[in-house]
Amino acid sequence: xxxxxxxxxxxxxxxxxxxxxxxxxxxxxxxxxxxxxxxxxxxxxxxxxxxxxxxxxxxxxxxxxxxxxxxxxxxxxxxxxxxxxxxxxxxxxxxxxxxxxxxxxxxxxxxxxxxxxxxxxxxxxxxxxxxxxxxxxxxxxxxxxxxxxxxxxxxxxxxxxxxxxxxxxxxxxxxxxxxxxxxxxxxxxxxxxxxxxxxxxxxxxxxxxxxxxxxxxxxxxxxxxxxxxxxxxxxxxxxxxxxxxxxxxxxxxxxxxxxxxxxxxxxxxxxxxxxxxxxxxxxxxxxxxxxxxxxxxxxxxxxxxxxxxxxxxx
Ligand code: NDP
Numbered sequence: 565x566x567x568x569x570x571x572x573x574x575x576x577x578x579x580x581x582x583x584x585x586x587x588x589x590x591x592x593x594x595x596x597x598x599x600x601x602x603x604x605x606x607x608x609x610x611x612x613x614x615x616x617x618x619x620x621x622x623x624x625x626x627x628x629x630x631x632x633x634x635x636x637x638x639x640x641x642x643x644x645x646x647x648x649x650x651x652x653x654x655x656x657x658x659x660x661x662x663x664x665x666x667x668x669x670x671x672x673x674x675x676x677x678x679x680x681x682x683x684x685x686x687x688x689x690x691x692x693x694x695x696x697x698x699x700x701x702x703x704x705x706x707x708x709x710x711x712x713x714x715x716x717x718x719x720x721x722x723x724x725x726x727x728x729x730x731x732x733x734x735x736x737x738x739x740x741x742x743x744x745x746x747x748x749x750x751x752x753x754x755x756x757x758x759x760x761x762x763x764x765x766x767x768x769x770x771x772x773x774x775x776x777x778x779x780x781x782x783x784x785x786x787x788x789x790x791x792x793x794x795x796x797x798x799x800x801x802x803x804x805x806x807x808x809x810x811x812x813x814x815x816x817x818x819x820x821x822x823x824x825x826x827x828x829x830x831x832x833x834x835x836x837x838x839x840x841x842x843x844x845x846x847x848x849x850x851x852x853x854x855x856x857x858x859x860x861x862x863x864x865x866x867x868x869x870x871x872x873x874x875x876x877x878x
Contacts, residue, residue, distance in 0.1 A: 566662045568873050573668040576873055579711045582676040583683075587841060589621075589868035590680060590807065594838025597622050598864045602814055605788050611636035611764075613788070615648075619863035626871045628652040630863055632666045634787075636764050639699050645764070646670045650870045662874040666866070673865045675704030677807060677837075678782040681857035682758055683712040684840045685805060685847050686780035690757035691716040696749055696769060696793075698722030698731045701762035701784060706735050709758060717742045721752040723763075750774050761785050761793040772797030777852040784859040786817045796822040802856035803834055803849070811860045819858060 592598050600619035608614055613634040620627035632648025639645060644667035652662040682690075693715045695702050706718055718741045722728035725745065732743035746752035753759055753774040759781040763769060772795055775781065781802065785793045799822040806812040812819050813830055822828045835845030837857065848855050 565660060566874065568662060568664040568870075570665040570668045573665055573672070573873060576876070576878060577669070577672050577869055579672070579676060579679065579708050581872070581878075582672050582869055583679050583708065583711055585868050585872050586673055586676040586865050587680045589864045590677065590836070590838040591841050592621070592838070593808065593862060593864045594836040594844075595842060599623070599627075600863050602811060603788075603860065603862070617863040617866070619867055621864065621867055621871060625655050626652055626867060627655065628867055628870065630666050630670075630866050632670070644668075644671070644700060650866050652867070652870050652874055662870065664870050664873060669866050669869050670861070671700050671704050673869045674701060674784065674859065674861055675708030677859055677861065677865055678705055678760060678784060678857065679708035679712045680841070681782060681805065681807075681837045681859070682709055682780060684837055685855040685857060686713060686758050687778050687848070687851055688713075690780065692719065692755055692757045693717070694719040694721070694746070694752045694756035694759045695762060696721050696752060696759065697762035697785060698724065698727040699762065699764075702731055703734070705760045705762055705782070705784070706739060709760065710739050710741070713758065715741055717744060719744045719746050719752050719756065721746045721749050758782070763793055764791070765793050766791040768795040769793055770798065771795050772799070772801045775801065775854050777854065780848075780855045780857070782857045782859060783818055787815075787860050789815045789817050789820055792817045792821055794818050796825055796827055798856065799832070800827050802854045804832055804856050804858065805835055805837055805840060805847070806833055806858045807837060807860055808862050809833055809836055811862060812858050815860055816858050
């Protein structure tokens with residue numbers, strides 16, 4: 565069986581390549597062409613999860629599963645928060661053909677999915693990007709969003725000002741952007757055209773009333789029912805889109821909080837990004853509207869990326 569390691573994924577799964585792969589996967593997902601079970605996550609203990617996520621790219625396409633741990637405090641130990649494997653099967657004889665580094669695929673495809681959503685929903689003239697969080701998803705989101713909008717300024721906030729400065733310095737060098745470290749989340753958010761929340765926070769770190777008219781926000785850091793990064797206002801003020809309607813209704817913590825408070829119903833979810841991209845659902849309707857994308861991540865994004873790496877002749 566072939567093995568594709570972390571370095572090979574980082575080298576070959578560029579954002580330029582991954583964004584269209586994930587875009588097509590999100591459309592296929594929303595058209596009902598793919599098959600997947602709801603993400604199953606086993607809580608091990610505080611801050612330690614085990615996830616098993618099976619799926620297929622289509623009835624006669626490649627299939628497989630991602631099996632991984634999500635350990636909250638790993639960054640401090642120099643490890644990825646998500647560690648595991650994607651196991652890929654070929655569709656002709658049902659043979660397992662490839663094992664891939666799941667942490668690297670997850671890191672890149674999640675940024676790519678937010679870029680797909682941003683491209684579909686953010687104002688075309690968006691140039692100020694704010695990232696709340698300084699971990700792995702922070703850098704992957706900076707790289708990915710810069711592929712779809714002409715970002716001029718990146719504003720970073722982290723609960724560690726040193727890590728925020730380090731990220732800002734790194735991005736300035738790598739992406740040639742003006743970078744600013746914000747002292748508070750409010751300062752970071754109020755002028756932003758695009759906000760990405762990519763923390764492991766369990767309580768809201770920002771308020772929806774801070775978002776300026778026309779802003780777009782990607783809410784990414786909470787990937788199961790429980791921890792929330794943003795308050796109910798953020799959810800209620802925005803025209804809300806998701807990667808998977810079924811997934812967010814079952815596991816989207818910020819959505820579930822606002823629903824539990826009686827502020828919204830399931831109808832508040834306007835549609836899936838795949839539905840916007842296929843023209844089934846209208847995305848942004850005006851330059852002043854606030855749009856939000858709730859990301860949980862789904863296996864089809866991983867499998868499509870994995871299959872391209874396995875079968876691609878690059
Ligand atoms: P990292 O561990 O690399 O980074 C986590 C970041 O969150 C760090 O900046 C950390 O700050 C910050 N943080 C933790 N707790 C808090 C808090 N209470 N308040 C503010 N900031 C906090 O993780 P990743 O970058 O890999 O992932 C970020 C989040 O995104 C995770 O929760 C992860 O599960 C989720 N995720 C979601 C995916 C999706 O598809 N939607 C896919 C992959 C990840 P500090 O350095 O100070 O600890």
